[in-house]
Amino acid sequence: MDKPYVIGMDMGGTNTVFGIVDARGNVLSKSAVKTGTHQDINLYIEDIYVELSKLIEDAGGISRIKGIGVGAPNGNYYTGNIEFAPNLNWKGVIPFSNLMTEKFGIPTVLTNDANAAAIGEMTYGAARGIKNFIMITLGTGVGSGIVIDGKLVYGHDGFAGELGHTCSVRNNGRQCGCGRTGCLETYASANGVARTAREILETRKDESLLRNIPIESITSKDVHDAALQGDKIALEIFEFTGKILGEALADFVAFSAPEAIVLFGGLTKAGDFIKKPIIEHMEKNLLTIWKGKIKVLFSDLKEADAAVLGASALAWEI
Numbered sequence: 001m002d003k004p005y006v007i008g009m010d011m012g013g014t015n016t017v018f019g020i021v022d023a024r025g026n027v028l029s030k031s032a033v034k035t036g037t038h039q040d041i042n043l044y045i046e047d048i049y050v051e052l053s054k055l056i057e058d059a060g061g062i063s064r065i066k067g068i069g070v071g072a073p074n075g076n077y078y079t080g081n082i083e084f085a086p087n088l089n090w091k092g093v094i095p096f097s098n099l100m101t102e103k104f105g106i107p108t109v110l111t112n113d114a115n116a117a118a119i120g121e122m123t124y125g126a127a128r129g130i131k132n133f134i135m136i137t138l139g140t141g142v143g144s145g146i147v148i149d150g151k152l153v154y155g156h157d158g159f160a161g162e163l164g165h166t167c168s169v170r171n172n173g174r175q176c177g178c179g180r181t182g183c184l185e186t187y188a189s190a191n192g193v194a195r196t197a198r199e200i201l202e203t204r205k206d207e208s209l210l211r212n213i214p215i216e217s218i219t220s221k222d223v224h225d226a227a228l229q230g231d232k233i234a235l236e237i238f239e240f241t242g243k244i245l246g247e248a249l250a251d252f253v254a255f256s257a258p259e260a261i262v263l264f265g266g267l268t269k270a271g272d273f274i275k276k277p278i279i280e281h282m283e284k285n286l287l288t289i290w291k292g293k294i295k296v297l298f299s300d301l302k303e304a305d306a307a308v309l310g311a312s313a314l315a316w317e318i
Contacts, residue, residue, distance in 0.1 A: 003066035005059055007052065008312025011035060011072040011113060013087035013140035016044075018052055020059045021312035025124050027305055029055045041090045041099065049103055068100055068108040069314035071116025071307045073141065076158040080110045083159075086177030087141045109314045113137065113307055115152055115161065117264050117299075118145025120310030125301040126262050133260045134252055136163070136245075137307075138267035141177075142185040142192075148256055163252060164189070168244050188245040190220040190266050196237050197223050208233035224270045238270060242277025249278065250285035253294055264299035264306055 005028070009018040012035060019030035031051045038044035056062055074085035080097025082088070100108040111119075118135035121127040127135070131150040137143040142164030146153040153160045164185040165178050173182020174195065186192050197210055197218045209226040210218055210233060226234035249261055267274060279296050286294070299306055 003064060005064055006066050006312045006315035007056075007068040008116075008308035008310070008315070009048075009068060009070045010116065010307035010311060011070060011075075011088075013073065016048065017308060018048065018055075019308045019312070020055050020065075021309060023316070025309055025312075027308060029058060030308070031055055036089065039089050041094055041096075044090075045099055045103055048100075052104075062104065062106060065106055067106055067315035067318040068104065069116070069311035070096065070100065070108060070110045071113035071311040072096060072110060073113055073143070074159070075110040075112045075115075077109075077111040077115070077154055078158040080108070082110070084178075086179075107315075107318045109318055111311070111314060112143065112145065112159075112161065114143030115145040115154075116310035116314070117143070117307040118147055118152060118262075118310065119313050120301060120306035120308070121262050121264065121299055122147060122150075123313060124309055125299055125306055126297045127260065130259050132256065133258045133262055134163075134249075134256065135262050135264060136249075138189060138263060138265040140189060140191060142189050144252075146256055147258075163248070166248065166251070168248050184244070184248050188241055188248070188267075193220040193223055193237060193241055193267065194218050196240055197233070200233055200237065204233075206233055210234065220267060220270075224273065227270070227273050235273065238273040239277045242274050243281045245274075246278040246281030246283075247285050249282045249294075249296075253282075253286060253290050257290070258294065260295040260297050262297045262299055264301075264303075266303065268298045 005020050008021050014036050016035045017032045019027040033047045072082050074083050082094040082096045097108045097110045114137045127133050133147050135145040144161045144163035146161045165183045167182040168184040169182040174186035176183035176186045209231045223234045
């Protein structure tokens with residue numbers, strides 16, 4: 001094979017991870033850059049170029065790379081643009097595929113980051129052999145990829161599957177980066193967990209290990225660490241988060257009847273603290289015809305690999 005490798009790139013709101021991938025789906029090497037520190041898209045791409053060039057050289061040079069596949073927030077598969085992504089510093093429409101193609105001299109294809117994770121999970125992970133499932137990514141935000149009859153759903157404009165921006169709390173809901181209020185993302189993401197912690201600590205007097213941390217510095221990891229020590233406030237935060245997410249999943253089941261819902265991302269590290277209330281409240285709100293039939297699975301791929309592998313799969317089609 002003249003070009004035995006492709007590049008897969010997973011752009012998150014905080015970090016961007018990329019790797020060299022072979023035809024068998026092995027991630028041969030990986031590196032990363034910060035996403036959120038860049039205000040200028042060109043400087044961000046320059047950082048990627050510097051780090052990725054090292055991996056490309058080790059793989060035998062750019063002539064060995066068939067193409068680049070990218071999973072990005074609000075990435076449009078049809079146009080190659082990143083469009084109005086609420087969790088990125090660059091607003092408006094960014095012609096990301098074109099910018100990357102010009103910089104590296106090889107073709108670049110783009111999709112939504114959660115869609116890329118779904119493709120990776122379907123090919124290599126917990127969704128192997130499952131033709132109908134929903135992928136939910138629980139990271140800086142909440143993303144989703146919907147697979148029906150073995151095919152990823154893009155919709156007419158490339159943006160199908162923005163389940164993180166369905167309104168879980170309509171009245172007096174939290175402000176979302178997308179400009180609306182009450183989006184699922186503002187409650188069920190890592191940032192949402194931290195917001196819940198701050199709200200509870202500010203409005204109540206209960207003792208908690210979380211009070212040992214400056215309130216504006218609290219992260220979802222801090223909440224998890226406190227839950228591991230039996231902290232009642234931390235456990236309540238996960239129960240609240242799982243309830244909102246479980247109720248939302250029950251709604252999602254109603255429109256695509258998936259065999260499984262696969263959860264992926266940093267928040268899944270909370271394990272049963274988050275999984276048990278999700279399943280409890282999903283089951284409680286499902287229509288009778290689906291009760292006991294929908295599997296809730298955690299990704300069994302390494303955290304960065306599902307999206308990297310999924311994005312890389314796009315590049316083989318170039």
